[in-house]
Each structure stands twice: as C-alpha cells, then as structure tokens.
Amino acid sequence: MTTSQDVVVPEMGIGATGAVMQGSGAAGIFACRSAAGAMSMRQTYLDLAAAAARSASCTWVEAMRASSPTRSRAGAAADVDEFSTWMRKHPSALGKFEQIAAASKGKKIVMFLDYDGTLSPIVADPDAAYMSDAMRAAVRDVAKHFPTAIVSGRCRDKVYKFVGLSELYYAGSHGMDIKGPSSNPESVLCQPAREFLPVIDEVYKVLVEKTKSTPGANVENNKFCLSVHFRCVDEKRWNFLAEQVKTVIKDYPMLKLTQGRKVFELRPSIMWDKGKALEFLLESLGFADSSDVLPVYIGDDRTDEDAFKVLRQRGQGVGILVTKCPKETSASYSLQDPGEVMEFLLRLVDWNRASPSSMVRPRVV
Numbered sequence: 407m408t409t410s411q412d413v414v415v416p417e418m419g420i421g422a423t424g425a426v427m428q429g430s431g432a433a434g435i436f437a438c439r440s441a442a443g444a445m446s447m448r449q450t451y452l453d454l455a456a457a458a459a460r461s462a463s464c465t466w467v468e469a470m471r472a473s474s475p476t477r478s479r480a481g482a483a484a485d486v487d488e489f490s491t492w493m494r495k496h497p498s499a500l501g502k503f504e505q506i507a508a509a510s511k512g513k514k515i516v517m518f519l520d521y522d523g524t525l526s527p528i529v530a531d532p533d534a535a536y537m538s539d540a541m542r543a544a545v546r547d548v549a550k551h552f553p554t555a556i557v558s559g560r561c562r563d564k565v566y567k568f569v570g571l572s573e574l575y576y577a578g579s580h581g582m583d584i585k586g587p588s589s590n591p592e593s594v595l596c597q598p599a600r601e602f603l604p605v606i607d608e609v610y611k612v613l614v615e616k617t618k619s620t621p622g623a624n625v626e627n628n629k630f631c632l633s634v635h636f637r638c639v640d641e642k643r644w645n646f647l648a649e650q651v652k653t654v655i656k657d658y659p660m661l662k663l664t665q666g667r668k669v670f671e672l673r674p675s676i677m678w679d680k681g682k683a684l685e686f687l688l689e690s691l692g693f694a695d696s697s698d699v700l701p702v703y704i705g706d707d708r709t710d711e712d713a714f715k716v717l718r719q720r721g722q723g724v725g726i727l728v729t730k731c732p733k734e735t736s737a738s739y740s741l742q743d744p745g746e747v748m749e750f751l752l753r754l755v756d757w758n759r760a761s762p763s764s765m766v767r768p769r770v771v
C-alpha cells in the first residue's frame with residue numbers, strides 16, 4: 407500500500423571546497439539564499455569568492471542546525487499551522503492504524519526498525535542510547551509475529567548489544583553489514599563494502615587526531631562507516647569542525663559525506679544504503695517480486711529516506727517517519743517519538759493476535 411502523496415526529496419548541495427553531501431534532502435529547505443545573485447556587476451572576483459565561501463559555510467551550518475531540530479509540535483501559531491498541513495500529508499500511523507491493518511490483509515508484514523531516535527530516545531552520549539525494557543519486550547513480541555530487522559547506521563555488533571534479541575535480522579553500518587538471526591547457522595550475511603575496511607580504519611584515526619582540538623566532538627567507528635558527532639560541540643565551532651571533516655574527506659574520494667541528526671557520516675561511495683538493505687532482506691526472505699508482502703519501515707533520520715523511497719518505488723509498503731516537526735520525507739505516515747513507536751508495535755501485535763492471517767514463515771530464519 408502506498409498513499410498518493412507526491413513528496414520530493416532533493417539531493418543536497420555541493421560545498422565550496424568540492425566536498426559533496428548527499429542524500430540529506432536539505433538543499434531546498436535549509437540552504438541560505440545565494441549571496442552571488444544579489445551582487446552587482448562591479449563586484450570583484452575576490453569579493454565573489456569570499457561571498458561564495460561565506461554562503462557555502464552558511465549552508466553547512468544551517469544544515470547542521472536543522473539536522474536535529476528541537477522545535478516542538480506545540481510551538482508558535484505559524485509552526486502549528488505548518489505542522490497541521492504537514493500532518494495532513496503524513497498522518498499519524500496510530501490514527502490511521504485501521505487503514506494500515508486493512509492494507510495488510512492477506513499480506514505478510516515484514517518489519518524494519520531503525521534504532522536511534524526510533525527505538526531509543528536521542529541522547530547526548532551515543533554510547534548511552536539505551537532502549538527501555540518495555541520497548542525490548544514490544545520488539546520481541548513483534549518478532550514472534552513478523553520477520554523483523556533492525557536497520558541502523560551503527561556498527562552491527564553495537565546495535566545488537568543495545569537491542570539484545572537474537573531472533574532478529576540486523577543490518578548495521580547503514581545496511582552495509584547484514585546478518586540473520588544468530589540462532590540459525592545458515593543466516594544471511596551481506597557485506598558489500600568489505601574492501602573499504604582498511605580505509606575506514608585509516609580515516610577513523612585521521613579524524614580522531616584532526617578533531618581532538620574541538621571540545622565535544624566525538625568520532626565513532628561504525629565498522630563500514632564513521633560518525634563525527636557534533637551534538638556536544640558549541641555551535642560557534644560547527645563551521646570549523648565541518649571544514650576539518652571536509653579537509654579529511656578530500657583525500658579520500660572513495661568515501662562520501664552525509665549528515666544525520668547532529669552527526670556527519672562518512673561512508674563508502676557505493677550504491678548501497680538502507681533502501682538496498684531492505685530490498686536484500688525482502689529477497690532473502692523470499693519476497694523479491696512478491697505482491698503479497700507488506701514491508702513496514704519505521705525510522706527518524708535522513709538515511710531512512712532511502713528505504714522510504716524504495717517502498718514508494720515498489721508501490722508497496724508503509725513508510726513511517728518518527729518526528730515532532732515537519733520534514734521533507736518520502737514516508738507516508740508519522741509517529742512522534744519512540745513512545746508512539748512502541749504503542750504502534752503493540753497495537754500491531756494485538757491486531758495480529760486477533761486476526762493471525764499475516765503470520766509468515768520466512769524462507770530464511
């Protein structure tokens with residue numbers, strides 16, 4: 407099932423130094439107005455170059471600021487209006503639960519869950535992003551009824567430690583490290599970026615060294631990709647940090663730079679993302695070209711947009727964005743926070759208990 411919404415997610419702009427930020431969908435809404443357009447013909451080349459550099463920095467910092475907005479649903483009147491308009495396009499998955507349940511009749515639900523910001527609340531320390539026991543129990547219940555995968559930007563081992571459920575599929579490093587339930591020796595394994603391991607390790611060391619002078623900056627090694635966190639960095643230093651990261655990545659053209667929630671993410675420039683991981687897992691479960699499957703994907707971040715887009719391209723599935731404020735998205739529905747995610751999961755389990763037609767025996771478990 408898809409809705410008829412026509413949501414466009416543009417690619418993000420190119421910085422002055424040539425570093426490319428991709429897939430953030432931020433260009434349209436976050437970029438500052440171009441300084442060059444307002445310049446007179448007499449402007450010198452140097453003035454133009456300086457203005458371009460300022461504009462590019464502004465774009466970066468604006469994107470960094472917008473990467474995890476704190477504005478709440480109960481803000482100023484204009485915000486409330488904007489949010490109501492947005493909600494009409496992306497209604498609550500709880501409010502539309504019956505519609506979603508009806509769409510799954512006769513189909514097999516496969517559940518895909520992002521971790522940070524979806525199952526666990528966003529916190530300042532990435533090593534302390536624990537999910538609650540109640541959420542763990544809800545995910546365990548869901549997995550009893552539907553094949554369930556965790557799809558995360560984190561290193562697979564780390565996200566497994568947080569979730570702690572061996573019956574799930576895990577796609578770590580933004581889907582570049584996929585493993586089936588550990589209870590099964592035949593469980594699937596896909597690592598399309600294996601050859602990048604040495605370069606990722608090298609860049610990790612370079613970034614740690616380069617960013618150590620920036621208080622609060624934190625580089626996380628996610629095995630096939632890296633995160634440079636700036637949530638705890640003073641905003642006045644964001645531009646400097648962005649420049650440091652861009653300087654490093656210039657020497658590694660085989661890597662690309664994207665932005666998540668107050669985090670820069672560096673990963674191999676290969677055609678692989680959370681959307682590809684979703685397709686791989688559906689195929690592994692025997693649903694490659696099947697019309698009787700209903701993938702449900704819940705995520706909060708820009709990297710989850712790749713999976714939402716795949717659902718739209720397939721014309722099949724339910725994309726749910728976790729957010730408290732309007733965002734450009736290819737998801738059809740929304741939920742506010744992990745609390746609502748848990749409520750949705752519990753309702754799905756209850757509903758399936760009452761009408762167990764969606765029970766599925768996947769091919770690979």
Ligand SMILES: O=P(O)(O)OC[C@H]1O[C@H](O[C@H]2O[C@H](CO)[C@@H](O)[C@H](O)[C@H]2O)[C@H](O)[C@@H](O)[C@@H]1O
Pocket residue numbers: 520521522523527528529530531532533535557558559560626628633635637666667668669671707709
């Ligand atoms: O795909 P995800 O599971 O959502 O992972 C994306 C990134 O999540 C983590 O960072 C985010 O959550 C942190 C803890 O709440 C927060 O401090 C940080 O600001 C967020 O960006 C994780 O640490 C990253 O490595 C993941 O790429």
